[in-house]
Amino acid sequence: MDDEKAALRKKLKRMVELGRWADELWKTLPLADAIEAIEERRRGADSDDRYTLTSDLTDFLLLAGREPEAERIIDEMIACLPDDVRFPLRKASLYLYYTDGPEKALDATDMALDRAYRTGFSRREALGVKARILLKIGAANSCRKHSRRSCPSR
Numbered sequence: 001m002d003d004e005k006a007a008l009r010k011k012l013k014r015m016v017e018l019g020r021w022a023d024e025l026w027k028t029l030p031l032a033d034a035i036e037a038i039e040e041r042r043r044g045a046d047s048d049d050r051y052t053l054t055s056d057l058t059d060f061l062l063l064a065g066r067e068p069e070a071e072r073i074i075d076e077m078i079a080c081l082p083d084d085v086r087f088p089l090r091k092a093s094l095y096l097y098y099t100d101g102p103e104k105a106l107d108a109t110d111m112a113l114d115r116a117y118r119t120g121f122s123r124r125e126a127l128g129v130k131a132r133i134l135l136k137i138g139a140a141n142s143c144r145k146h147s148r149r150s151c152p153s154r
Contacts, residue, residue: 015052022056035060051077058090067098078111085122088112092129096136105133 025034038060042053054077061070071094077087088111095105109130116123 011048014048018049018052018056022053022060026060031060031064035064035066051081055086055090058094062094062098067094070094070098083115083119085112085116085119085126088115089122089126089129092133096129096133102133102137106130106137109133 022034022038025037029037035057038053038057042050042057045053054073058070058073061067061073071091074087074091074094077084078091081087088108092105092108092112095101095108109126112126113123113130116126
């Protein structure tokens with residue numbers, strides 16, 4: 001048990017270190033250069049670092065308006081990690097917030113929920129994402145019934 005706690009602490013410490021490194025890139029480099037630096041470091045990373053760096057990379061790509069690249073990388077991680085819930089949720093968020101595809105977001109969330117129920121991890125998070133998607137779809141459907149002026153902006 002103590003070994004598991006120590007390993008988890010070490011993993012979390014490493015995630016924080018990588019997050020701080022990415023934050024520093026964000027603050028000091030042009031976005032394209034920061035993306036390149038993360039891609040370079042990700043290429044030689046072990047599986048835990050690769051996971052964290054890939055999360056940061058997709059965030060940076062989305063900020064740069066490079067949604068197709070972010071989606072491709074997310075899809076690669078989904079294929080490599082069949083029990084992971086977070087990358088399908090990232091895909092759902094990409095569709096919901098960046099590409100205005102709430103129906104596709106629902107599909108990604110359903111994948112995340114299947115994985116969450118199978119593994120017992122992140123069920124609440126996946127259900128929350130699904131609720132946000134359903135709310136957005138409901139708001140969009142109600143907007144279609146009314147004039148454009150009464151619809152909230154997307």
